Amino acid sequence: MVNEKESSVYDVVIAGGGPAGLNAALMLGRVRRRVLLADSGQPRNAASAAVHGLFSQDGDDPARLRRIAREQLAAYPSVRLADTAVESAARAGDGFEVTLAGGETARARRLLLATGLADELPAVEGLARLCREGCLPRRDNDQHGPASRPVT
Numbered sequence: 001m002v003n004e005k006e007s008s009v010y011d012v013v014i015a016g017g018g019p020a021g022l023n024a025a026l027m028l029g030r031v032r033r034r035v036l037l038a039d040s041g042q043p044r045n046a047a048s049a050a051v052h053g054l055f056s057q058d059g060d061d062p063a064r065l066r067r068i069a070r071e072q073l074a075a076y077p078s079v080r081l082a083d084t085a086v087e088s089a090a091r092a093g094d095g096f097e098v099t100l101a102g103g104e105t106a107r108a109r110r111l112l113l114a115t116g117l118a119d120e121l122p123a124v125e126g127l128a129r130l131c132r133e134g135c136l137p138r139r140d141n142d143q144h145g146p147a148s149r150p151v152t
Helices: 019-030 062-073 126-134
Strands: 009-017 035-038 080-081 086-092 095-100 107-115
Touching: 009 019, 009 086, 009 095, 019 035, 019 062, 019 080, 035 095, 062 080
Parallel strands: 009 035, 009 107, 035 080
Antiparallel strands: 086 095, 095 107
16 A cells, blocks of 8 residues: 555656756656656746757757657656746755745655756846847857857
């Protein structure tokens, strides 16, 4: 008989629904682990025209890649997608207690942080627009596209 309290514990809570978090959820779902993937819906690459450096997806639209990954996760009933951020996490016994934005809590044996990075631009007028049009905050993102300009 399964203990009800034990059955409400996830094997893994994944904080972050970018490529790393989505792929982790996929692999864990394939081996039937109970997974909660918390995705704030604010990907760093939202302003990028294309994803680069991801085998078989190089040049793909980031939103399309995310949509396809989420559709593929639907095939794994042990994976739950939550369109919210992880607000806090703390050790709780042998695992973790995670609080999601909105107040829901979840318990897990493991916690995987796949939150990535966030660009914090200085308050310079017009800088955000320039970054969308060609400012390259990461050398591996959109770098190969402007082939007529040297990498600086």
